[in-house]
Amino acid sequence: MNLCLRNLLLALCLAAAIAASTRTVAAEPPLPPPHHVHLFPPVRTGLRNATPPVNLQYYGGPVIHAGTMYLIYWLPPGFFMSPAYQTLINRYFTDVGATPLFNIVTQYPDGSGPPLNASTLGGTWVDTASYPRAGTTADPLLDSDIGAEVLHAIATHPGWNPPGPNTAYFVFTARDVHSCIDASKTACFLSEYCAYHGSFVSGGVTVLYNNMPDAGTNLSGCSVGTGPNGDPEADAEISLISHEHFEVVTDPQPNVATAWSDVDGFEIADKCAYTYGALNADNSNVVLHGHPYRVQQEWSNLISACTLSLPSSVGGISEPTGLTRPSPGRLTGSPVRARGTRETDAVVAALTLVVGIAWAKRPRSDKR
Numbered sequence: 001m002n003l004c005l006r007n008l009l010l011a012l013c014l015a016a017a018i019a020a021s022t023r024t025v026a027a028e029p030p031l032p033p034p035h036h037v038h039l040f041p042p043v044r045t046g047l048r049n050a051t052p053p054v055n056l057q058y059y060g061g062p063v064i065h066a067g068t069m070y071l072i073y074w075l076p077p078g079f080f081m082s083p084a085y086q087t088l089i090n091r092y093f094t095d096v097g098a099t100p101l102f103n104i105v106t107q108y109p110d111g112s113g114p115p116l117n118a119s120t121l122g123g124t125w126v127d128t129a130s131y132p133r134a135g136t137t138a139d140p141l142l143d144s145d146i147g148a149e150v151l152h153a154i155a156t157h158p159g160w161n162p163p164g165p166n167t168a169y170f171v172f173t174a175r176d177v178h179s180c181i182d183a184s185k186t187a188c189f190l191s192e193y194c195a196y197h198g199s200f201v202s203g204g205v206t207v208l209y210n211n212m213p214d215a216g217t218n219l220s221g222c223s224v225g226t227g228p229n230g231d232p233e234a235d236a237e238i239s240l241i242s243h244e245h246f247e248v249v250t251d252p253q254p255n256v257a258t259a260w261s262d263v264d265g266f267e268i269a270d271k272c273a274y275t276y277g278a279l280n281a282d283n284s285n286v287v288l289h290g291h292p293y294r295v296q297q298e299w300s301n302l303i304s305a306c307t308l309s310l311p312s313s314v315g316g317i318s319e320p321t322g323l324t325r326p327s328p329g330r331l332t333g334s335p336v337r338a339r340g341t342r343e344t345d346a347v348v349a350a351l352t353l354v355v356g357i358a359w360a361k362r363p364r365s366d367k368r
């Protein structure tokens, strides 16, 4: 607990320092840290799906209706990403909206309507600032560092959309850079996750974000098979991206305001992780706006199965009734507490880290 507390305080200090040049931090002393981590237990074998499969249920939280995505490549001198990594990832985010693949999300509405079959790449940034830690397994980046980097990117780009319910940030770190949720190292890249998405509250605003370690750090740990674009790292990462992208749209605030999840706490992509279906000759399984990709399937309630397409838009989907909450056994840590900071204090006087780890289980076999 002391480590968690120390890390949260560090995150608060970092966030405050980011904005200190333009604002005055409120004199109010920080409240005790409400660090709250929600862990989905790892499943080493088999799909992360109930047997027999069950559909996603709606738990009342918001979804992203028309998302704008911002990509942060955190690449200090001396660190590496594969040659086409950024180009292919940027291309994927440009291609994915308005496709039969992304149309799958339109069947998961909240009270304001469904997510649209649309996703905008709002901007990209290569940050060459040093990592605050070595990034080794002995001295990994922490979730607080990822959150601080998101705030750093936001502060550096006044032209970007402000954080909000339709904005999400993806932080890409370099090959061989490791991260853990906190200094206890009980939940770390490769051993417990390949990527995750979550939210935190900064200045009274919810920030949606994704931690995206480089799949090339251990290609067999986070991917199955090869992709169509001649860059194994980028191809593997794009499937992880698709996993997190679909989940941040359909369940952007896991465990804070859960939207769509199954009764076991598995989200749209968890239920189909590492299943790809039939592959084309070039190892792609989808072609999005003319470009080939190999991405995992996503869960479709309409067919109660994993799929790569929803051919036409779906309207009038009513919320299921008789919902039950996800198993309390999947919640860890203390309840999230509201912070007493003023809404006007846009500086990060409070940084509430709430993470929903999107577990990407270790690959078992290609299910095609």
Ligand SMILES: [Zn+2]
Residues within 6 Å of the ligand: 243, 247, 267, 269, 270, 357, 358, 359, 360
């Ligand atoms: Zn997931």
